[in-house]
Amino acid sequence: LQRLHKELGTTIIYVTHDQVEALTMSTKIALFKAGELNQVATPMELYNNPIDLEAADFIGNPRINLISGRAEMKGGELVVKSELGGHTFSAEHLTNEQKPASGEFDCVLAVRPEQIIISRESVEGALPVKVYASQPAGSETIVTLKAGEEEFLSKEIGQVHYEIDQQVWAIIDQDKINVYNKETTRLIKRAV
Structure with missing residues (x-):
């Protein structure tokens, strides 16, 4: 279909519920929610900055990590606290989405498993965590990490072994974190 699209130079509309097909074959994706147009974006923009929590939870395998937090606007900046x-x-x-002008509000941080790097040694700025589970899956290893009461996934390429309850450090690039207003479920901080 991609070759046909290029050779014909014409618009093709392809309807699918398979996110992998949509991400790999499209130049633009129109994501519908409850029969209404929710987001139109390039595949990478949809993957990196889903418009709301439902879209974030739908796109990606393994699923995106969703971590509860508290946020506050201070001096034009968004200050967020969570187990991360x-x-x-x-x-x-920040997006143009409405945020409370004052006071703290509930938010949800979203970070993709492949954007979390695990270090066996303490690294400045890294989050100390425990290995909750390690699942070798052939070409990749899915590791469940625990920080406080929050569990979240990291995906490493290759076969990596970790012990249960092993102390490791999670390196999370804050630029890759999305933040959603929990009440509206809408994206308020974009990944860059």
């Missing part, structure tokens, strides 16, 4: 630690996001990475 404290983060401050500048105004340039």
Whole structure:
């Protein structure tokens, strides 16, 4: 279909419920929710910055990590606290979505498993975590990590072995974190 699309130079509309097909074959994706158009974006924009929590939870395998947190706007910046630690996001990475002008509000941090790097040694800025489970899956290893009461996944390429309850450190690039307003479920901080 991609070759046919290129050779004919014409628009092709392809309807699928398979996210892998949509991400790999499309130049633009129109994501519908309850029969209404929810987001139109390139495959990578949809993957990196889903418009709401439902879209974030739908796109990606393994599923995106969703971590509860508290947020507050301070001096035009978004300050977020969660089991992943404290983060401050500048105004340039925030969306136009309405955020409470004052006071704390509930939010959800979203980070893809492949964007979490595990270190066996302490690294400055890394989050100390415990290995809850390690699942070798042939060409990749899915590791469930635990920080406080939150469990989240990391995906490593290749066959890697970790012991249950092993102390490791999670390196999370805060630029790759999406933040959603829990009440509206809408994206308020984009990954860059």
